[in-house]
Amino acid sequence: MNGQAGGGVPELKPPNRLRTWRVLGGVVILLVAGLGFAWWHMSRQGTVRYLTAEVSRGAIARAVTATGTVNPNLTVIVGAAVSGIIQQLYCDYNTVVKVGQICAKIDPRTYQAAVDQDVAKQAVDSANLAKDQANLRYATVTNQRDQKLQREDSISADTADAAKAAFEAEQAQVVLDQAQIQLDQASLAAARVNLEYTSIVSPVNGLVVSRDVTEGQTVASSFQTPTLFLIATDVTKMQVDTNVAEGDIGAVQDGDPADFTVLAFPSRVFHGVVAQVRQSPQTVQNVVTYDVVVNVDNTDLVLKPGMTASVQIVTTQRTGVIRVPDQALQYTPAGAAAGTGARVWVLRTGNPVAVPVTTGLDDDVNTEITSGALQPGDQVIIGDQRGSGVQTPAPQQ
Template sequence: MKVQQIKRLWPFAAAILIVAGGAFWWMAGSVRAPRYVTAQVGRGSVVRSVTATGTVNPVIVVQVGTYDSGPIIGIYADFNSPVKAGQLIAKIDPRPFTVKVHEAQAALGNSQSQLAKDQADRAYKKLLFDRDSKLMAENIISQDTLDNARSSYQQAASQVALDGSMVKQQKANLEEAQVNLDYTNIISPVDGTVVSRNVDVGQTVAASFQTPTLFLIAKDLTQMQVDTNVSESDIGDLRDGQIADFGVDAFPDRVFEGTVGQVRQVPISIQNVTTYDVVVNVPNPEFLLKPGMTANVTIISARRDNVLRIPIQAIQFSPTFAKGKSANPLTAREKQVWIADGSAIKPVSIVTGLDDGHYVEVMSGGLKQGDLVVTAELRSGDTSPTASLAGSSSPLRLAH
């Protein structure tokens, strides 16, 4: 009876053993067969760039101050006013300086009158000296009388020379007073636009120790510049003439284009962080850019178009079974990448060029367009989409 029961249960036991063996085989195969993420080798652009923040400024800003001190009696230009070179934009009370001019004119007139008087005296004493010289030749007067006449004439001539110098000094004083009077007219030194006005009518300006700034005039707002702070780690890649793109918060959907005009040599150190001022020149024909705007700048330091490229993860990848067997240094030009070869993967040596942090240029080696390079190995439990190679005779499976 027991033998018959065993015979009836045998098919069920055999089925259970077959299912268990198949599950074991499948699980063992899954553990043994690693899966890989791949990317296709293609052509495109590799663009290396440097990012920085900066401030939009006019190319040339002229500070208009004053040489004179006194109350402002007139303002003839305001914010955003277009001005021409030589245009009157403000005026200081000229009365104290007018008085100085009149005093200098009077002093000059006095000196000129004194000069005329002493010139007449010199002429008279020369006449006396000439006459005494003739009398002395006839022994009519003494030598002492002639010497006295000569001395008087020479003193008169010296006095005339002194008066001439005094006249020149008074002329200089008059010119100085006139210049100070003219400085009460505050004029624009350039053609441009007033971007700042710091005084009002009735305000007294003092120029005794430091020239106060009354106006800021931007020479040409159709040409602006962005002064950026570039880290010292990135400054070595930047050169004059490189292309730069930037955006400002006022126009979030607008990208402005410019070129690097200057890479300045003076370091800027703030809290032990060193940066350099890189000036980006940008046209502003629509006057959209305003002085002081904050710009987020991207400077293209190198670019390769239509080149064979692979993701940068491909040169960083090394399969688990190959760990420690081959070196793949990121600093060398020669790299080793892994590509799909049927149902397996194999290493290929390449020579790389430019990289931008996302893609690497392939200059030469065993890669061609359309190849599949391995970029990562999927671990157990990864949920990335997988696909087995058709007709695979190897336990390796690739995911892409």
């Protein structure tokens, strides 16, 4: 009996064929799983949900955008015609004033003294005139008598000539006195005008919007009239002074409607009308703009002078037209051939259908459709979403 070393049982190994089948089975399982995932992924990517907007009928407006400042229609500068110390103020900010109402008083004593001096000087010159008129009457009588006596050879010719010369001198003196009195009257009138100028009065009915002086302040009007008050004639009627770029000014005309907002009332839209397109250009850093004045009603007094306004001037407007969103004209489905001319894609029975159109006015939000097989209520495609939920941007044509 032949013995085995160690007396153990020999090791058994699986056949090579069994191992091969096990490997093939694993590969088949992995392949089937991969094909299933690919089919699931492709089916997810193939699901498209179209984003649509309704074709509507309404208004299309083309507008020019500008910024401006709210101001009263007319603001009057009230200054001082004479120099002096402000003695008293009668008007302040927001004071409602009438024509001729005193707003401030300059110390009048200096100007009252000038008036008194001219009155006294006129009185002196009037007295001199009266005296010289009496002398003229005496000279007249003397001259007449001496001329008669000279003709009778009762007096010498020299005496008669002296009487005549005295008469003519008194005549000239009276004329001089009368001219001096006229000069005094003119000087007195000027002094009285300056005295009246010490009362600063409102030249118009309106509202004080600015006060640039205080009591005790000295104003000097020698070289330039100082500004004391700004008075708005009627704050119930305001205007917006806007700066329109030269590229847009050609479309703006008098009478165009305009809408604007101000920072103080961002949710309120104010309505106005273009009153004037001024021909004077303004150039700032090589940018040319033109001043366009928009009139606006301010009966409720909510608009204040100096407010900044964002203005839209409507240059072209059409109502009752068929319109589509601008995105509809920019959208093309994936895989669709590029077409010539404008077209939109309409969703019909769940499928996109191309509809050629002719476009008109565009207000940067909607576009007018002047011709094409579109009716209000049609659903035009403006974009799409894939099955993953990620929106596909509308491609540009």
